[in-house]
Amino acid sequence: MGITSSESFFEKVYAVVRRIPQGKVATYGDIAKSIGSPGAARMVGWAMNASHALDDVPAHRVVNRNGLLTGKAHFAHPDLMQQLLENEGIVVIDNQIQDFKTKIWVPPLPEEA
DNA sequence: AAGGTGACCGGCC
């Protein structure tokens, strides 16, 4: 695997994820929409899996639509994702982000940007 | 070149 092109779908995903403010989270679906590929939410998750090597992509700030830490298993440590979030002031109980509605950050759509 | 796959989503039982 590897980055085949600097303009790949993955790179677009990373660009958005890098913009997620500290203490906030974004959903896979919203990120997919923001890069002009609504419905490619699953691929966003895949991109996160590949972002492993990159140190400037805050993959822990990406959760599913319910505010659930569905990707935690893919981190170096199963509890690493939760710890990183709690470091930023987000409370997580049983893989669920508390007060999720106020923590969510919606990336700008292509039209708005 | 075709098919399998996944850190999802929405809608329908």
Add this chain to the structure above:
DNA sequence: TGGCCGGCCACCT
């Protein structure tokens, strides 16, 4: 009120 099913799209073999 919760679980299942199908669709979805880019990437990999």
